[in-house]
Amino acid sequence: xxxxxxxxxxxxxxxxxxxxxxxxxxxxxxxxxxxxxxxxxxxxxxxxxxxxxxxxxxxxxxxxxxxxxxxxxxxxxxxxxxxxxxxxxxxxxxxxxxxxxxxxxxxxxxxxxxxxxxxxxxxxxxxxxxxxxxxxxxxxxxxxxxxxxxxxxxxxxxxxxxxxxxxxxxxxxxxxxxxxxxxxxxxxxxxxxxxxxxxxxxxxxxxxxxxxxxxxxxxxxxxxxxxxxxxxxxxxxxxxxxxxxxxxxxxxxxxxxxxxxxxxxxxxxxxxxxxxxxxxxxxxxxxx
Amino acid sequence: xxxxxxxxxxxxxxxxxxxxxxxxxxxxxxxxxxxxxxxxxxxxxxxxxxxxxxxxxxxxxxxxxxxxxxxxxxxxxxxxxxxxxxxxxxxxxxxxxxxxxxxxxxxxxxxxxxxxxxxxxxxxxxxxxxxxxxxxxxxxxxxxxxxxxxxxxxxxxxxxxxxxxxxxxxxxxxxxxxxxxxxxxxxxxxxxxxxxxxxxxxxxxxxxxxxxxxxxxxxxxxxxxxxxxxxxxxxxxxxxxxxxxxxxxxxxxxxxxxxxxxxxxxxxxxxxxxxxxxxxxxxxxxxxxxxxxxxxxxxxxxxxxxxxxxxxxxxxxxxxxxxxxxxxxxxxxxxxxxxxxxxxxxxxxxxxxx
Numbered sequence: 001x002x003x004x005x006x007x008x009x010x011x012x013x014x015x016x017x018x019x020x021x022x023x024x025x026x027x028x029x030x031x032x033x034x035x036x037x038x039x040x041x042x043x044x045x046x047x048x049x050x051x052x053x054x055x056x057x058x059x060x061x062x063x064x065x066x067x068x069x070x071x072x073x074x075x076x077x078x079x080x081x082x083x084x085x086x087x088x089x090x091x092x093x094x095x096x097x098x099x100x101x102x103x104x105x106x107x108x109x110x111x112x113x114x115x116x117x118x119x120x121x122x123x124x125x126x127x128x129x130x131x132x133x134x135x136x137x138x139x140x141x142x143x144x145x146x147x148x149x150x151x152x153x154x155x156x157x158x159x160x161x162x163x164x165x166x167x168x169x170x171x172x173x174x175x176x177x178x179x180x181x182x183x184x185x186x187x188x189x190x191x192x193x194x195x196x197x198x199x200x201x202x203x204x205x206x207x208x209x210x211x212x213x214x215x216x217x218x219x220x221x222x223x224x225x226x227x228x229x230x231x232x233x234x235x236x237x238x239x240x241x242x243x244x245x246x247x248x249x250x251x252x253x254x255x256x257x258x259x260x261x262x263x264x265x266x267x268x269x270x271x272x273x274x275x276x277x278x279x280x281x282x283x284x285x286x287x288x
Numbered sequence: 289x290x291x292x293x294x295x296x297x298x299x300x301x302x303x304x305x306x307x308x309x310x311x312x313x314x315x316x317x318x319x320x321x322x323x324x325x326x327x328x329x330x331x332x333x334x335x336x337x338x339x340x341x342x343x344x345x346x347x348x349x350x351x352x353x354x355x356x357x358x359x360x361x362x363x364x365x366x367x368x369x370x371x372x373x374x375x376x377x378x379x380x381x382x383x384x385x386x387x388x389x390x391x392x393x394x395x396x397x398x399x400x401x402x403x404x405x406x407x408x409x410x411x412x413x414x415x416x417x418x419x420x421x422x423x424x425x426x427x428x429x430x431x432x433x434x435x436x437x438x439x440x441x442x443x444x445x446x447x448x449x450x451x452x453x454x455x456x457x458x459x460x461x462x463x464x465x466x467x468x469x470x471x472x473x474x475x476x477x478x479x480x481x482x483x484x485x486x487x488x489x490x491x492x493x494x495x496x497x498x499x500x501x502x503x504x505x506x507x508x509x510x511x512x513x514x515x516x517x518x519x520x521x522x523x524x525x526x527x528x529x530x531x532x533x534x535x536x537x538x539x540x541x542x543x544x545x546x547x548x549x550x551x552x553x554x555x556x557x558x559x560x561x562x563x564x565x566x567x568x569x570x571x572x573x574x575x576x577x578x579x580x581x582x583x584x585x586x587x588x589x590x591x592x593x594x595x596x597x598x599x600x601x602x603x604x605x606x607x608x609x610x611x612x613x614x615x616x617x618x619x620x621x622x623x624x625x626x627x628x629x630x631x632x633x634x635x636x637x638x639x640x641x642x
Contacts, residue, residue, distance in 0.1 A: 177371060177373065179369045179370075179371050179373035180373045180374070180375055180376070182338075182340050182360070182367075182369070182373065183367065183369060183373040183374075183375070183434075184375070184386065184390075185339075185340070185359070185360045185361055186338055186339075186340070186360045186361065186365060186366065186367045186387075187361065187366075187386050187387035187390060187434070187438075188361035188362075188387055188390045188391050188438075189361065189386075189390045190361070190390075193390055198375055198377075201377035202376055202377055204377075
């Protein structure tokens, strides 16, 4: 590549990277600013005085001065919301992955009526926007008396993540040669041993990719949390942090610190699993 | 040691009948090759013996024990797959020892057996590698090692050499044969490569369309083909098969009488088979030589194939020394060696000689 072409390419890529990363950088910067600096004009790109007040308040109950009205300040719920988000994300991911893995394995290994159409119907279901079925689902939750429970959110997230997880795992299992399972059967392994010791380790990149997908979708969801949940102590993080906006003013420091803390688990997960994620989605793309 | 007896075995996939009431006995300690074109049912038969498919009808016995209802793991067989089917997430040692592991063999005993097999196969230095870090030949050896480690009653091999390059394949043919002679384990080997079948087997089972066409030693299936299919399938270049007539008790091909003794009750119309190696070039008009025109000449190394059209659309190939020259459309004649002529009934396809 000619040097000037490379220079232009790097400049364009750098600009795109900056645009993509700017909101996150701005959130980090704002979360570290003292309150008077947040609204200063012209704004400071990086805080002149770094403070961890917002983080302290969120994580250790800190000052309640910024809380609207009387009673318990919303920031006191932060760790509860964080815990709720972890429970519903991990819970729905475990269910989605278990069902998707077993279903996808059956769809690729056993012959039965509808075997070919199920993955396509599933992916079709995934393409329907969640907003279309959130209200029918809400009514179902009401009739099941499950509204305002974490379990209702887990069920809701399973509904939106399972089809894609199933599709991904199906594409993955189709790429696992059946001969290795047959070889294990000839070696004397039981069906369960074959699945556990041979198939699952091979399918691990797919399982990781599907898990990350499911975790991100349920971790970032706002719609289901907004519709299904009422009480402060049951809210997921995405809905909960909206309480830092009380109609008259927004506590930007808390909002931004929450955003950073919310991003952290997924960023760490991404960092560790990136390699598997690429392998997993790659398999889905080529063989699906 | 165990013989394999297959009786009345049928297998259908939907309306497609792949095996048709097949009978076969694989004698104990023998190396038996199932040979046939693609889709003849040889791999299906092997998979039925392995227990990876269930039969539509018939039974399979290993010695006195009926096995066709047993799962693969209870048949004490080992199988080498065409794709090797190594466990990708396990290292070579665990691949070899997996069969022992699931059968609960203690770790020290397992390690000893893995070590012994690895030494025999010269893969001891690869034990800690994963399959993807191995070459085709090395994977092949690991697959063999996995089969050998358990000391099974029967080896089943499904075209295990077909993914290797020609040179390695030739070397592995010899090694496989050598292992078989050393171990003496009953082996059923599937291939579509007649060279493998001829060089390695004690017995060759030629199959076509789900039916056994002939069972015999490599010499028998080559020298005394039981029918037109075997005659045409075995041998490179393939046997010449041309229509022949019996007139006044004399066999004639394209109007030329040939001095060939006829079997009793030979039909008026026959098919004459003669291998290109048993055909010599002659000059037109010589007795016992069929006149014709040179249709194609091909050099195949030390030999030359001369294809002679003896009648419209009827051609006979002669394999001669490469020094023998012939030009297209030359008027020549071909002389089949009367001692190596095969006669077949065109209706049934069965051999009339031998």
